[in-house]
Amino acid sequence: MYKIGVMGDKDSIYGFSSVGLTVMPVEEPAEGIKLLKSVADEFAVIFITEKLASEMDVEIRKYRERTVPAIIPIPGVTGNTGIGLKNVSRSVEQAVGSDILAD
Amino acid sequence: MHVNPTRMELTNLKRKLNTARRGHKLLKDKRDELMRRFMDMVRENKELRRKVEAKVMDANAHMAVVRSVMSDTAIEAALMMPMQEMTVDIAEKNVMSVMIPQYRTEYRTADDADIFPYSFAFTSTDLDGAVEALSDILPDLMKLAEIEKSCQLMAAEIEKTRRRVNALEHVMIPQYEETIKFIAMKLEENERGATTRIMKVKDMMLKQAHQYE
Numbered sequence: 001m002y003k004i005g006v007m008g009d010k011d012s013i014y015g016f017s018s019v020g021l022t023v024m025p026v027e028e029p030a031e032g033i034k035l036l037k038s039v040a041d042e043f044a045v046i047f048i049t050e051k052l053a054s055e056m057d058v059e060i061r062k063y064r065e066r067t068v069p070a071i072i073p074i075p076g077v078t079g080n081t082g083i084g085l086k087n088v089s090r091s092v093e094q095a096v097g098s099d100i101l102a103d
Numbered sequence: 104m105h106v107n108p109t110r111m112e113l114t115n116l117k118r119k120l121n122t123a124r125r126g127h128k129l130l131k132d133k134r135d136e137l138m139r140r141f142m143d144m145v146r147e148n149k150e151l152r153r154k155v156e157a158k159v160m161d162a163n164a165h166m167a168v169v170r171s172v173m174s175d176t177a178i179e180a181a182l183m184m185p186m187q188e189m190t191v192d193i194a195e196k197n198v199m200s201v202m203i204p205q206y207r208t209e210y211r212t213a214d215d216a217d218i219f220p221y222s223f224a225f226t227s228t229d230l231d232g233a234v235e236a237l238s239d240i241l242p243d244l245m246k247l248a249e250i251e252k253s254c255q256l257m258a259a260e261i262e263k264t265r266r267r268v269n270a271l272e273h274v275m276i277p278q279y280e281e282t283i284k285f286i287a288m289k290l291e292e293n294e295r296g297a298t299t300r301i302m303k304v305k306d307m308m309l310k311q312a313h314q315y316e
Contacts (some may be wrong), residue, residue: 001190001191001192002190002193003189003190003191004117004189004208004245007213009115011166011176012163014166014178015162015165015166015182015183015233015234015237016237017182017183018182018234018237018238019188019189019237019241020188020210021189021231031202040213041182043195043207044191044204044206045191045245045248045252047244047248064255064259065255065256065259067195067202067252067256067304068193068204068227070204070248070249070251070252070295072244072247072248072251072252072253072289074155074156074159074244075156075159075163076116079160080156080160084156085149085152085153087251088145088149088152088251088254091145091148091197091254091255091257091258092145092176094258094259094261094262095138095141095257095258095261095262095265096121096138096261097265101145101146101149101284103140103164
Protein backbone atom coordinates (compact mmCIF):
# COMPACT_ATOMS: atom_id res chain seq x y z
CA MET A 1 0.00 0.00 0.00
CA TYR A 2 1.56 3.25 -1.09
CA LYS A 3 0.83 6.85 -0.24
CA ILE A 4 0.54 9.81 -2.54
CA GLY A 5 2.54 12.91 -1.75
CA VAL A 6 2.85 16.51 -2.78
CA MET A 7 6.11 18.37 -2.43
CA GLY A 8 6.81 22.06 -2.88
CA ASP A 9 6.36 25.45 -1.31
CA LYS A 10 3.69 25.58 1.34
CA ASP A 11 1.33 27.93 -0.46
CA SER A 12 1.13 25.77 -3.55
CA ILE A 13 0.47 22.46 -1.90
CA TYR A 14 -1.52 23.04 1.26
CA GLY A 15 -4.88 22.49 -0.36
CA PHE A 16 -3.97 18.95 -1.30
CA SER A 17 -3.97 17.82 2.31
CA SER A 18 -7.74 18.15 2.35
CA VAL A 19 -8.15 15.62 -0.44
CA GLY A 20 -6.07 13.01 1.32
CA LEU A 21 -2.58 13.50 -0.05
CA THR A 22 0.46 13.78 2.18
CA VAL A 23 1.87 17.27 1.96
CA MET A 24 5.57 17.82 2.36
CA PRO A 25 6.38 21.53 2.51
CA VAL A 26 9.89 22.17 1.22
CA GLU A 27 11.54 25.52 0.75
CA GLU A 28 15.09 24.64 -0.23
CA PRO A 29 16.10 22.25 -3.05
CA ALA A 30 18.71 20.63 -0.79
CA GLU A 31 16.00 19.93 1.74
CA GLY A 32 13.83 18.46 -1.02
CA ILE A 33 16.57 16.13 -2.21
CA LYS A 34 17.09 14.81 1.30
CA LEU A 35 13.39 14.37 1.89
CA LEU A 36 12.89 12.66 -1.46
CA LYS A 37 15.60 10.14 -0.69
CA SER A 38 14.09 9.24 2.66
CA VAL A 39 10.49 8.85 1.52
CA ALA A 40 10.93 7.52 -2.01
CA ASP A 41 9.87 3.99 -1.13
CA GLU A 42 6.68 4.94 0.66
CA PHE A 43 5.08 6.88 -2.14
CA ALA A 44 3.66 5.64 -5.41
CA VAL A 45 3.27 9.15 -6.76
CA ILE A 46 4.88 12.37 -5.70
CA PHE A 47 3.56 15.55 -7.23
CA ILE A 48 6.13 18.27 -7.11
CA THR A 49 5.82 21.95 -7.90
CA GLU A 50 7.52 22.89 -11.15
CA LYS A 51 9.73 25.43 -9.46
CA LEU A 52 11.14 22.91 -7.01
CA ALA A 53 11.32 20.26 -9.73
CA SER A 54 13.50 22.46 -11.92
CA GLU A 55 15.81 23.09 -9.00
CA MET A 56 16.36 19.42 -8.21
CA ASP A 57 16.17 18.08 -11.74
CA VAL A 58 19.29 15.93 -11.45
CA GLU A 59 17.88 14.10 -8.45
CA ILE A 60 14.51 13.55 -10.09
CA ARG A 61 16.07 12.03 -13.18
CA LYS A 62 17.41 9.21 -11.03
CA TYR A 63 13.85 8.05 -10.45
CA ARG A 64 12.81 8.04 -14.08
CA GLU A 65 13.50 4.38 -14.63
CA ARG A 66 12.12 3.15 -11.33
CA THR A 67 8.53 1.99 -11.04
CA VAL A 68 8.01 3.84 -7.77
CA PRO A 69 7.81 6.66 -7.15
CA ALA A 70 6.44 8.48 -10.15
CA ILE A 71 7.56 12.05 -9.77
CA ILE A 72 5.18 14.35 -11.58
CA PRO A 73 5.71 18.10 -11.86
CA ILE A 74 2.62 20.27 -11.47
CA PRO A 75 2.33 24.05 -11.66
CA GLY A 76 2.58 25.84 -8.32
CA VAL A 77 1.42 29.30 -7.33
CA THR A 78 4.34 30.79 -9.20
CA GLY A 79 2.79 29.67 -12.45
CA ASN A 80 3.44 27.28 -15.27
CA THR A 81 7.06 27.10 -16.37
CA GLY A 82 6.57 24.43 -19.04
CA ILE A 83 8.99 22.03 -17.39
CA GLY A 84 6.28 19.39 -17.25
CA LEU A 85 5.88 19.28 -21.00
CA LYS A 86 9.62 19.48 -21.41
CA ASN A 87 9.84 16.33 -19.34
CA VAL A 88 7.53 14.55 -21.76
CA SER A 89 9.63 15.77 -24.67
CA ARG A 90 12.64 14.36 -22.93
CA SER A 91 11.02 10.92 -22.95
CA VAL A 92 10.41 11.23 -26.68
CA GLU A 93 13.98 12.29 -27.22
CA GLN A 94 15.25 9.35 -25.23
CA ALA A 95 13.13 6.88 -27.16
CA VAL A 96 13.32 8.24 -30.69
CA GLY A 97 16.57 10.15 -30.67
CA SER A 98 15.03 13.52 -31.36
CA ASP A 99 11.87 15.26 -30.28
CA ILE A 100 9.61 14.53 -33.23
CA LEU A 101 6.47 15.74 -31.50
CA ALA A 102 7.77 19.21 -30.74
CA ASP A 103 5.40 22.02 -31.51
CA MET B 104 37.36 -11.82 -34.51
CA HIS B 105 40.24 -14.17 -33.90
CA VAL B 106 39.38 -17.86 -34.37
CA ASN B 107 40.94 -21.07 -35.53
CA PRO B 108 39.93 -21.79 -39.12
CA THR B 109 38.43 -25.20 -38.46
CA ARG B 110 35.24 -26.84 -39.59
CA MET B 111 33.97 -27.03 -36.04
CA GLU B 112 34.46 -23.33 -35.55
CA LEU B 113 32.65 -22.70 -38.81
CA THR B 114 29.63 -24.71 -37.72
CA ASN B 115 29.58 -22.95 -34.38
CA LEU B 116 29.77 -19.54 -36.00
CA LYS B 117 27.01 -20.34 -38.45
CA ARG B 118 24.80 -21.35 -35.58
CA LYS B 119 25.66 -18.14 -33.73
CA LEU B 120 24.93 -16.07 -36.81
CA ASN B 121 21.55 -17.72 -37.11
CA THR B 122 20.75 -16.93 -33.49
CA ALA B 123 21.92 -13.36 -33.89
CA ARG B 124 19.73 -12.88 -36.97
CA ARG B 125 16.71 -14.31 -35.23
CA GLY B 126 17.39 -12.17 -32.14
CA HIS B 127 17.80 -9.13 -34.32
CA LYS B 128 14.49 -9.70 -36.01
CA LEU B 129 12.69 -10.25 -32.71
CA LEU B 130 14.22 -7.21 -31.08
CA LYS B 131 13.41 -5.10 -34.10
CA ASP B 132 9.79 -6.19 -33.89
CA LYS B 133 9.78 -5.43 -30.19
CA ARG B 134 11.23 -2.00 -30.81
CA ASP B 135 8.69 -1.18 -33.49
CA GLU B 136 5.75 -2.29 -31.42
CA LEU B 137 7.02 -0.48 -28.33
CA MET B 138 7.54 2.63 -30.40
CA ARG B 139 4.02 2.49 -31.79
CA ARG B 140 2.50 2.21 -28.34
CA PHE B 141 4.85 4.80 -26.96
CA MET B 142 3.89 7.36 -29.56
CA ASP B 143 0.21 6.87 -28.81
CA MET B 144 0.85 7.17 -25.11
CA VAL B 145 3.06 10.21 -25.41
CA ARG B 146 0.44 12.04 -27.44
CA GLU B 147 -2.12 11.24 -24.77
CA ASN B 148 0.36 12.31 -22.12
CA LYS B 149 0.90 15.72 -23.71
CA GLU B 150 -2.76 16.35 -24.14
CA LEU B 151 -3.63 15.26 -20.61
CA ARG B 152 -0.80 17.30 -19.18
CA ARG B 153 -2.01 20.46 -20.86
CA LYS B 154 -5.49 19.84 -19.53
CA VAL B 155 -4.34 19.03 -16.00
CA GLU B 156 -1.94 21.94 -15.84
CA ALA B 157 -4.71 24.34 -16.74
CA LYS B 158 -6.92 22.81 -14.07
CA VAL B 159 -4.22 22.95 -11.41
CA MET B 160 -3.59 26.59 -12.23
CA ASP B 161 -7.29 27.15 -11.82
CA ALA B 162 -7.31 25.46 -8.42
CA ASN B 163 -4.27 27.53 -7.44
CA ALA B 164 -6.16 30.66 -8.35
CA HIS B 165 -8.94 29.52 -6.01
CA MET B 166 -6.40 29.04 -3.24
CA ALA B 167 -4.99 32.49 -3.89
CA VAL B 168 -8.43 33.96 -3.33
CA VAL B 169 -8.77 31.96 -0.12
CA ARG B 170 -5.44 33.24 1.13
CA SER B 171 -6.57 36.77 0.54
CA VAL B 172 -9.74 36.40 2.61
CA MET B 173 -8.51 34.11 5.39
CA SER B 174 -5.43 34.28 7.56
CA ASP B 175 -2.69 31.70 7.09
CA THR B 176 -3.28 30.22 10.51
CA ALA B 177 -6.99 29.89 9.87
CA ILE B 178 -6.37 28.08 6.59
CA GLU B 179 -3.86 25.81 8.21
CA ALA B 180 -6.19 25.03 11.07
CA ALA B 181 -8.99 24.23 8.64
CA LEU B 182 -6.90 21.91 6.49
CA MET B 183 -4.65 20.46 9.16
CA MET B 184 -6.71 17.39 9.99
CA PRO B 185 -7.75 15.80 6.72
CA MET B 186 -10.86 13.63 6.64
CA GLN B 187 -9.52 11.57 3.86
CA GLU B 188 -6.39 9.67 3.38
CA MET B 189 -5.72 8.38 -0.04
CA THR B 190 -3.73 5.22 -0.50
CA VAL B 191 -2.89 3.57 -3.74
CA ASP B 192 -2.31 0.03 -4.87
CA ILE B 193 -0.03 -0.57 -7.79
CA ALA B 194 -0.88 -3.28 -10.25
CA GLU B 195 1.64 -3.87 -12.97
CA LYS B 196 0.74 -4.38 -16.57
CA ASN B 197 3.16 -6.03 -18.90
CA VAL B 198 3.52 -4.21 -22.20
CA MET B 199 6.20 -5.85 -24.34
CA SER B 200 8.16 -6.75 -21.18
CA VAL B 201 7.89 -3.24 -19.79
CA MET B 202 6.09 -3.26 -16.47
CA ILE B 203 3.88 -0.21 -16.51
CA PRO B 204 2.04 0.73 -13.33
CA GLN B 205 -1.72 0.88 -12.92
CA TYR B 206 -2.83 2.83 -9.90
CA ARG B 207 -5.93 1.94 -7.94
CA THR B 208 -6.71 4.57 -5.37
CA GLU B 209 -8.60 4.04 -2.19
CA TYR B 210 -10.04 6.44 0.31
CA ARG B 211 -10.06 5.82 4.00
CA THR B 212 -13.71 6.69 4.38
CA ALA B 213 -16.37 5.12 2.28
CA ASP B 214 -17.76 8.30 0.81
CA ASP B 215 -15.55 9.88 -1.84
CA ALA B 216 -17.38 13.16 -1.52
CA ASP B 217 -16.45 13.40 2.13
CA ILE B 218 -13.73 15.92 1.53
CA PHE B 219 -14.31 18.91 3.76
CA PRO B 220 -12.25 18.46 6.90
CA TYR B 221 -13.59 21.57 8.62
CA SER B 222 -16.87 22.96 9.80
CA PHE B 223 -18.31 25.56 7.49
CA ALA B 224 -18.93 28.04 10.28
CA PHE B 225 -15.54 29.68 10.46
CA THR B 226 -14.19 29.36 6.95
CA SER B 227 -14.72 31.27 3.77
CA THR B 228 -16.85 29.73 1.05
CA ASP B 229 -13.92 30.24 -1.29
CA LEU B 230 -12.09 27.53 0.62
CA ASP B 231 -14.89 25.11 -0.21
CA GLY B 232 -14.49 25.96 -3.86
CA ALA B 233 -10.73 25.50 -3.73
CA VAL B 234 -10.96 22.14 -2.00
CA GLU B 235 -13.62 20.98 -4.39
CA ALA B 236 -11.55 22.05 -7.40
CA LEU B 237 -8.59 20.09 -6.10
CA SER B 238 -10.71 17.08 -5.37
CA ASP B 239 -12.10 17.22 -8.92
CA ILE B 240 -8.72 17.18 -10.60
CA LEU B 241 -7.35 14.36 -8.49
CA PRO B 242 -8.50 11.53 -10.79
CA ASP B 243 -6.95 13.34 -13.73
CA LEU B 244 -3.75 13.87 -11.78
CA MET B 245 -3.52 10.18 -10.99
CA LYS B 246 -4.17 9.29 -14.62
CA LEU B 247 -1.44 11.71 -15.63
CA ALA B 248 0.97 10.16 -13.15
CA GLU B 249 0.20 6.72 -14.51
CA ILE B 250 0.69 7.69 -18.14
CA GLU B 251 3.72 9.81 -17.54
CA LYS B 252 5.46 7.10 -15.55
CA SER B 253 4.60 4.56 -18.24
CA CYS B 254 6.08 6.85 -20.88
CA GLN B 255 9.28 7.23 -18.92
CA LEU B 256 9.63 3.49 -18.42
CA MET B 257 8.86 2.75 -22.05
CA ALA B 258 11.29 5.39 -23.25
CA ALA B 259 14.05 3.74 -21.24
CA GLU B 260 13.16 0.32 -22.61
CA ILE B 261 13.00 1.57 -26.19
CA GLU B 262 16.41 3.14 -25.82
CA LYS B 263 17.85 -0.13 -24.54
CA THR B 264 16.19 -2.18 -27.28
CA ARG B 265 17.31 0.26 -29.94
CA ARG B 266 20.90 -0.05 -28.78
CA ARG B 267 20.68 -3.82 -28.87
CA VAL B 268 19.18 -3.83 -32.35
CA ASN B 269 21.90 -1.52 -33.60
CA ALA B 270 24.65 -3.51 -31.94
CA LEU B 271 23.39 -6.70 -33.55
CA GLU B 272 22.80 -5.14 -36.93
CA HIS B 273 25.98 -3.14 -37.28
CA VAL B 274 28.52 -4.99 -35.16
CA MET B 275 27.71 -8.57 -34.26
CA ILE B 276 26.17 -9.81 -37.50
CA PRO B 277 28.76 -8.26 -39.87
CA GLN B 278 31.49 -9.60 -37.63
CA TYR B 279 30.11 -13.11 -37.75
CA GLU B 280 29.63 -12.95 -41.49
CA GLU B 281 33.15 -11.78 -42.03
CA THR B 282 34.62 -14.49 -39.82
CA ILE B 283 32.56 -17.17 -41.51
CA LYS B 284 33.79 -15.97 -44.87
CA PHE B 285 37.35 -15.98 -43.60
CA ILE B 286 37.12 -19.54 -42.34
CA ALA B 287 35.39 -20.76 -45.47
CA MET B 288 38.09 -19.28 -47.67
CA LYS B 289 40.83 -20.60 -45.46
CA LEU B 290 39.34 -24.09 -45.64
CA GLU B 291 39.03 -23.90 -49.43
CA GLU B 292 42.61 -22.76 -49.65
CA ASN B 293 43.72 -25.71 -47.53
CA GLU B 294 41.75 -28.05 -49.75
CA ARG B 295 43.33 -26.66 -52.89
CA GLY B 296 46.72 -26.99 -51.25
CA ALA B 297 46.00 -30.63 -50.44
CA THR B 298 44.83 -31.38 -53.98
CA THR B 299 47.94 -29.84 -55.50
CA ARG B 300 50.13 -31.77 -53.14
CA ILE B 301 48.45 -35.06 -54.04
CA MET B 302 48.77 -34.35 -57.76
CA LYS B 303 52.41 -33.53 -57.28
CA VAL B 304 53.04 -36.72 -55.32
CA LYS B 305 51.20 -38.71 -57.97
CA ASP B 306 53.46 -37.24 -60.65
CA MET B 307 56.53 -38.10 -58.64
CA MET B 308 55.38 -41.66 -58.06
CA LEU B 309 54.57 -42.19 -61.75
CA LYS B 310 57.96 -40.85 -62.65
CA GLN B 311 59.66 -43.23 -60.29
CA ALA B 312 57.72 -46.28 -61.52
CA HIS B 313 57.76 -45.77 -65.30
CA GLN B 314 60.32 -43.07 -65.89
CA TYR B 315 57.61 -40.83 -67.27
CA GLU B 316 58.46 -37.26 -67.79
